Amino acid sequence: MRILLTANASYSPPRGGATRSNLIWLDHLAHAGHACRVVAGPSKPGAEFPHHPSIQVIPVDEPAARVHRLAREIREFAPDWVLVSSEDLGHGLLREAHRAAPDRVVLIDFSNATPCLRTTSSRGGRTRTGIFSPATGPTCCLTCCPAETR
Numbered sequence: 001m002r003i004l005l006t007a008n009a010s011y012s013p014p015r016g017g018a019t020r021s022n023l024i025w026l027d028h029l030a031h032a033g034h035a036c037r038v039v040a041g042p043s044k045p046g047a048e049f050p051h052h053p054s055i056q057v058i059p060v061d062e063p064a065a066r067v068h069r070l071a072r073e074i075r076e077f078a079p080d081w082v083l084v085s086s087e088d089l090g091h092g093l094l095r096e097a098h099r100a101a102p103d104r105v106v107l108i109d110f111s112n113a114t115p116c117l118r119t120t121s122s123r124g125g126r127t128r129t130g131i132f133s134p135a136t137g138p139t140c141c142l143t144c145c146p147a148e149t150r
Helices: 016-031 063-077 092-100
Strands: 002-010 035-041 056-059 081-085 105-108 121-123 126-128
Touching (some): 002 063, 016 081
Parallel strands (some): 002 081
Antiparallel strands (some): 121 126
């Protein structure tokens, strides 16, 4: 299986618990023989975090360039699943993943900070219509759709 993870946070080295947790999960998948790539935020100085050598981390400095690189990786790497980590606060990566691979996207969000992206939701005085519709396939988010991820 081919797994493509994308995030705005730095994964080279990883910053914070979410990035480290995602790399640990990918490390287990890579050890099981799955091909894993990460399109992430820019590299920054810091302590390295060891992970399986086959995991390719692609740091991209500019947010707009990151969205374009994600689209390219979806086309060329042809992942079975595109995982979007919750630090994509503007949802640019999520929107591109959904546009390019609508039936293969999972939003990784274990917090309650992200409103459900399938429905119309109101947060902080702003109303947002969901990015996803139930008809788009197995696209889900671990916050609002935990039963679908089991």
